[in-house]
Amino acid sequence: MSRTHDLVLFGASGFTGGLTAEYLAAHAPDGCRWALAGRNAEKLERLRERLGKIRPDCAELPLLHANASDPGSLRRVAADARVVASTVGPYIRYGEPLVAACAAEGTDYADLTGEPEFVDAMYLKHHQRAQENGARLVHACGFDSVPHDLGVLFTVGLLPEGVPLRVDGYVRAGGTFSGGTLASALDAFSRGPQMVRTAKARRRAEPRPPGRRISTPLGGMRHSREAGAWAVPLPTIDPQIVGRSAAALERYGPDFRYRHAAAVRHLPVAVGGVAGVGALFALAQLGPARRWLSSRLAPGEGPSQARRAKSWFSVRFVGEGGGEKVYTEVSGGDPGYDETAKMLAESALCLAFDELPDSAGQVTTAVAMGDALIARLRRAGLVFRVAHQRASV
Numbered sequence: 001m002s003r004t005h006d007l008v009l010f011g012a013s014g015f016t017g018g019l020t021a022e023y024l025a026a027h028a029p030d031g032c033r034w035a036l037a038g039r040n041a042e043k044l045e046r047l048r049e050r051l052g053k054i055r056p057d058c059a060e061l062p063l064l065h066a067n068a069s070d071p072g073s074l075r076r077v078a079a080d081a082r083v084v085a086s087t088v089g090p091y092i093r094y095g096e097p098l099v100a101a102c103a104a105e106g107t108d109y110a111d112l113t114g115e116p117e118f119v120d121a122m123y124l125k126h127h128q129r130a131q132e133n134g135a136r137l138v139h140a141c142g143f144d145s146v147p148h149d150l151g152v153l154f155t156v157g158l159l160p161e162g163v164p165l166r167v168d169g170y171v172r173a174g175g176t177f178s179g180g181t182l183a184s185a186l187d188a189f190s191r192g193p194q195m196v197r198t199a200k201a202r203r204r205a206e207p208r209p210p211g212r213r214i215s216t217p218l219g220g221m222r223h224s225r226e227a228g229a230w231a232v233p234l235p236t237i238d239p240q241i242v243g244r245s246a247a248a249l250e251r252y253g254p255d256f257r258y259r260h261a262a263a264v265r266h267l268p269v270a271v272g273g274v275a276g277v278g279a280l281f282a283l284a285q286l287g288p289a290r291r292w293l294s295s296r297l298a299p300g301e302g303p304s305q306a307r308r309a310k311s312w313f314s315v316r317f318v319g320e321g322g323g324e325k326v327y328t329e330v331s332g333g334d335p336g337y338d339e340t341a342k343m344l345a346e347s348a349l350c351l352a353f354d355e356l357p358d359s360a361g362q363v364t365t366a367v368a369m370g371d372a373l374i375a376r377l378r379r380a381g382l383v384f385r386v387a388h389q390r391a392s393v
Helices: 015-027 041-054 056-060 071-079 096-105 116-133 146-156 179-190 192-205 238-248 267-284 287-295 305-309 338-353 370-379
Strands: 005-010 034-038 063-065 081-086 108-111 136-138 165-174 213-215 222-224 229-233 255-264 312-321 324-332 383-392
Touching (some): 005 071, 015 338, 041 056, 081 096, 108 338, 116 192, 146 383, 165 229, 213 238, 238 255
Parallel strands (some): 005 034, 005 081, 108 136
Antiparallel strands (some): 165 312, 324 383
């Protein structure tokens, strides 16, 4: 409580940052001492005016100068905050200085990255110092990877303890993406060799849970009877996050396996989706093509409120072990923006105000916040439900 701010939102003038700020203006508890941080004072002032129309006292929110190219400014923000939430991506370009500042100052940190290379690099560079200083570094606090990480935690909690467990996740979604998301994806696709090297370095450095086995196989496309659809493997960060939660929490059992896939009802659509991602990956390797694609939708731009209102997501989980089987679901509205802003804001509030398990260093949402964040998100309108009761298998 000796720090001035309970929560600082860094990058609030961007598209997703603005949505997160609006959510906080509407839902931050009375007495929450929060502030906006960024490099463009004029944009922050305009945002503050907008927030004042949602909640009058937000017209007086502190505005803090912070720039990813000025580590000193980030260190000052981190030193005076209990939690910093960042929406500034691509994180591989702009994210490390703030992570370093929070690790050094013992300040909790949350972001929206879905970039595996960035997460692995931050583990290698800053996990140990964050542990020493008591900081929780929690990446992937948006649609990547909250519904999947907490959905698996929710599912595992319904299965027997101390036995091998198998969970499959099937993602369906309808929505669109912003310029920032496109830029992050193209950056990640263009850095394949660096991503592989960093992942290998992390595997060498990170201790494995003694006496337990954790696997997150990508596998191939298959038809799933449980999903009633074709399961198309998703090479996203989500299964990696789930695997790290499983490694850290003994509740996932002695032998845990998670598979992550998109559920696509029609085979031609599934094949077309795989081909489309392959084509995007190939184009991202070519500098001129990558720049052209990035120019189609500039960072800071995103879908309209009307378009977001029509968007949705659903993740179905099938878990089994110890002779029992359970079907669960996590679902909500617009996955990329409205619900992502909600997830990041609630994660930051959870870190700031809730009684949580002891943890430090780079940790996942399931490890750092777990059931407390599930409860928050349920109150905020996300659905965590048992779709089918346990059945003997």
